Amino acid sequence: MLLKKITFILLCLAIFVSCSKKNNKETSMDTISTKVDSLLNIMTLQEKIGQMNQYNGFWDVTGPTPKEGNAEAKYQHLKSGMVGSMLNVVGAEENKKIQQIVVEETRLGIPLIIGFDVIHGYKTLSPIPLAESASWDLKAIENSAKVAASEASASGINWTFAPMVDISRDARWGRVMEGAGEDPYLGSLIAKARINGFQGKDLSAKNSIAACAKHFAGYGFIESGREYNGVDMSNSFLHNLVLPPFKAAADADVKTFMNAFNDFNGIPATGNKMLQRDILKGKWNYKGFVISDWASIKEMVSHGYAKDGEAATKYAVNAGSDMDMESYLYVNHIETLVKNGEVKEELIDNAVKRILTVKYELGLFEDPYKYCDTEREKSVVGSKKNHEAVLDMAKKSIVLLKNENQLLPLKKQGLNIAVIGPLANDKHSPLGSWRGKAEDNSAVSLLEGLNAYTGNKITHSKGVKLVEGTPNFINEVKINYTDKTGFSQAIASAKNKDVVIMVLGEHGFQSGEARSRTNLNLPGLQQELLEEIYKVNKNIVLVLMNGRPLTINWADENLPAIVEAWHLGTESGNAIAQVLYGDYNPSGKLPMTFPRSVGQVPIYYNYKNTGRPEPDGDLVFWSHYTDEANTPLYEFGYGLSYTTFEYSDVKLSSKEINSSNNKIEVTVKLTNTGKYEGKEIVQLYIRDLFASTTRPVKELKDFKMVNLKPNESKSVSFTISEKTLEFYSANKKWEAEPGEFSLFIGGSSNTNLKENFTLNR
Numbered sequence: 029m030l031l032k033k034i035t036f037i038l039l040c041l042a043i044f045v046s047c048s049k050k051n052n053k054e055t056s057m058d059t060i061s062t063k064v065d066s067l068l069n070i071m072t073l074q075e076k077i078g079q080m081n082q083y084n085g086f087w088d089v090t091g092p093t094p095k096e097g098n099a100e101a102k103y104q105h106l107k108s109g110m111v112g113s114m115l116n117v118v119g120a121e122e123n124k125k126i127q128q129i130v131v132e133e134t135r136l137g138i139p140l141i142i143g144f145d146v147i148h149g150y151k152t153l154s155p156i157p158l159a160e161s162a163s164w165d166l167k168a169i170e171n172s173a174k175v176a177a178s179e180a181s182a183s184g185i186n187w188t189f190a191p192m193v194d195i196s197r198d199a200r201w202g203r204v205m206e207g208a209g210e211d212p213y214l215g216s217l218i219a220k221a222r223i224n225g226f227q228g229k230d231l232s233a234k235n236s237i238a239a240c241a242k243h244f245a246g247y248g249f250i251e252s253g254r255e256y257n258g259v260d261m262s263n264s265f266l267h268n269l270v271l272p273p274f275k276a277a278a279d280a281d282v283k284t285f286m287n288a289f290n291d292f293n294g295i296p297a298t299g300n301k302m303l304q305r306d307i308l309k310g311k312w313n314y315k316g317f318v319i320s321d322w323a324s325i326k327e328m329v330s331h332g333y334a335k336d337g338e339a340a341t342k343y344a345v346n347a348g349s350d351m352d353m354e355s356y357l358y359v360n361h362i363e364t365l366v367k368n369g370e371v372k373e374e375l376i377d378n379a380v381k382r383i384l385t386v387k388y389e390l391g392l393f394e395d396p397y398k399y400c401d402t403e404r405e406k407s408v409v410g411s412k413k414n415h416e417a418v419l420d421m422a423k424k425s426i427v428l429l430k431n432e433n434q435l436l437p438l439k440k441q442g443l444n445i446a447v448i449g450p451l452a453n454d455k456h457s458p459l460g461s462w463r464g465k466a467e468d469n470s471a472v473s474l475l476e477g478l479n480a481y482t483g484n485k486i487t488h489s490k491g492v493k494l495v496e497g498t499p500n501f502i503n504e505v506k507i508n509y510t511d512k513t514g515f516s517q518a519i520a521s522a523k524n525k526d527v528v529i530m531v532l533g534e535h536g537f538q539s540g541e542a543r544s545r546t547n548l549n550l551p552g553l554q555q556e557l558l559e560e561i562y563k564v565n566k567n568i569v570l571v572l573m574n575g576r577p578l579t580i581n582w583a584d585e586n587l588p589a590i591v592e593a594w595h596l597g598t599e600s601g602n603a604i605a606q607v608l609y610g611d612y613n614p615s616g617k618l619p620m621t622f623p624r625s626v627g628q629v630p631i632y633y634n635y636k637n638t639g640r641p642e643p644d645g646d647l648v649f650w651s652h653y654t655d656e657a658n659t660p661l662y663e664f665g666y667g668l669s670y671t672t673f674e675y676s677d678v679k680l681s682s683k684e685i686n687s688s689n690n691k692i693e694v695t696v697k698l699t700n701t702g703k704y705e706g707k708e709i710v711q712l713y714i715r716d717l718f719a720s721t722t723r724p725v726k727e728l729k730d731f732k733m734v735n736l737k738p739n740e741s742k743s744v745s746f747t748i749s750e751k752t753l754e755f756y757s758a759n760k761k762w763e764a765e766p767g768e769f770s771l772f773i774g775g776s777s778n779t780n781l782k783e784n785f786t787l788n789r
């Protein structure tokens with residue numbers, strides 16, 4: 029009893045220090061650190077372990093629920109201070125209830141940090157992250173994350189498990205939909221934009237939430253694109269390709285990291301000390317906390333790394349995993365491990381310090397219920413303003429892949445149009461995977477978007493069923509391969525129409541976690557339907573909805589127009605219709621290469637040259653396939669506009685960077701040579717011709733978004749300095765090496781507009 033009283037007095041003291049600063053938004057890290065230390069001082073080992081434990085809510089699952097996950101046990105743990113965080117508890121009211129349990133019933137009343145996968149929106153959905161990345165529009169992407177944070181934070185959430193910053197070159201992997209594509213430079217900028225959007229300028233503001241850079245590390249390179257598979261990669265590969273977006277995230281002050289399911293060079297990422305302690309918390313001096321992925325601590329047993337749960341706990345804590353998501357191991361084993369001396373208590377203190385710091389920064393100690401205001405929830409979630417923002421993002425995410433004879437944009441009057449395809453009137457699929465709390469069937473379908481334009485006559489037929497039943501997040505999607513009963517009606521409807529809009533692709537739940545594919549074609553009977561329709565009407569605009577690059581060679585060879593519309597979220601149909609009718613001129617560029625064949629995967633623009641890059645006459649001995657070209661169908665950075673752009677007059681302020689001249693200014697003249705006002709993403713690539721380790725044939729180094737009216741020209745400029753030329757070298761550090769370089773400027777990664785320069789010291 030006496031002990032309880034003393035601890036209570038000490039806690040009041042800690043809280044007094046906290047409250048005395050209440051109105052000072054700029055509470056310094058020093059003050060927070062003092063508060064955390066005083067709280068830590070009065071915590072028992074059990075209470076510390078509790079802070080490192082996260083449970084899934086009782087209502088929602090995003091992974092296999094373990095048998096220990098029964099509601100009663102969790103409830104008891106919440107009441108006894110054995111839970112520091114919950115995930116998947118949503119809604120202001122529900123979160124208030126759960127927060128009240130710990131704040132009012134536990135000895136120290138330390139508030140919970142409440143996480144949720146707010147990946148591309150909470151209820152009003154933006155496009156899937158891969159689609160957003162196609163906009164290359166960092167401001168728009170930041171704003172999209174801000175909208176997501178405003179809705180989530182109004183519903184009791186204060187932490188999102190986003191952004192996923194895994195670079196990937198393998199379209200077979202379903203989670204490419206969740207990332208920013210294949211390029212580490214673009215990926216780093218997008219990581220930063222998303223983090224800034226979620227966390228805002230002031231993390232303690234009620235509409236910002238903590239972000240989480242995931243999955244640390246290597247997950248995007250799982251072997252054969254098969255979900256949860258292992259990763260084996262060189263140090264150079266790790267540093268040059270995988271780590272840059274994570275480093276950018278740490279530099280952007282992301283509050284948390286999540287480790288990964290995958291084995292990394294023989295040691296599961298979750299128990300990987302080199303990744304978490306040496307690089308992240310060591311070399312990068314990262315101060316936030318690391319959460320495991322769902323049950324990934326326990327899975328180290330299945331990996332064949334830890335012999336049992338206790339060993340897994342030991343490896344995870346020692347490696348730097350601060351919080352256990354749904355393994356139920358930290359609560360059961362840390363105490364014994366500390367008592368046996370196998371885990372040092374100072375590591376526990378360090379983990380808890382990191383977790384409490386983020387809670388303080390969020391302002392949870394000042395007001396644990398700040399995210400639980402039902403009035404705010406009503407006015408913010410699903411607001412008109414948020415719909416406008418996601419519509420804007422959706423338009424910017426669309427990529428025009430082909431447009432022969434300017435078939436697009438369509439005239440708004442007098443056309444007879446057939447709209448065909450299983451996704452044309454689908455209000456469920458465009459929401460994509462990871463759809464937060466969006467209601468099923470809440471997207472605007474393309475048919476609805478088109479019907480908002482009343483000047484044309486539109487007939488609609490589905491043609492074929494893509495999936496059986498209503499797919500969801502946790503079950504396998506069942507594709508229809510047999511039912512062709514809708515073919516004849518669709519074929520009849522296509523005859524004698526001015527234009528056919530075919531809406532085909534993947535269901536929204538065909539990409540995402542655990543949705544790896546060995547084929548990248550149009551699933552089910554869609555290709556067959558497309559070819560049948562083509563026999564009666566060749567004037568087809570193919571609108572693709574998909575979560576990954578697809579092999580659409582036939583469509584590219586035969587159809588006049590192709591629009592990449594991904595899974596665009598809540599306002600999908602309105603965004604696509606506005607693009608098809610020319611109310612928005614598409615400007616997106618692919619963030620990931622589209623292969624010709626799945627056999628080319630992994631395929632990417634920043635490849636190495638090899639020793640035999642070119643054919644020598646008729647000889648077969650060069651780096652190629654005997655049955656397919658090396659080149660992709662559509663390369664990274666590719667995307668058309670309704671207008672055309674011409675690049676000319678590349679000028680370099682100097683041909684050399686040296687001790688007296690530390691930079692080169694490059695300018696290029698860009699002219700709009702078409703009929704429409706439009707935006708172009710002007711891209712700068714570099715090639716380091718010789719280096720201590722071989723370098724890619726091109727690497728994106730900068731880009732500018734330029735808007736031009738017809739016939740207008742602008743000079744676009746870039747600065748190249750030694751910093752631009754740095755890479756992780758054979759000396760195991762980031763540095764630029766003197767020598768010759770090429771620079772390339774253009775509207776995609778296959779531009780040939782080239783100049784050379786040198787770096788001399």
Ligand code: BGC
Pocket residue numbers: 090091145189242321322541
């Ligand atoms: C995913 C994470 C996600 C977590 C919580 C896991 O299956 O890999 O990215 O944040 O579930 O839902």
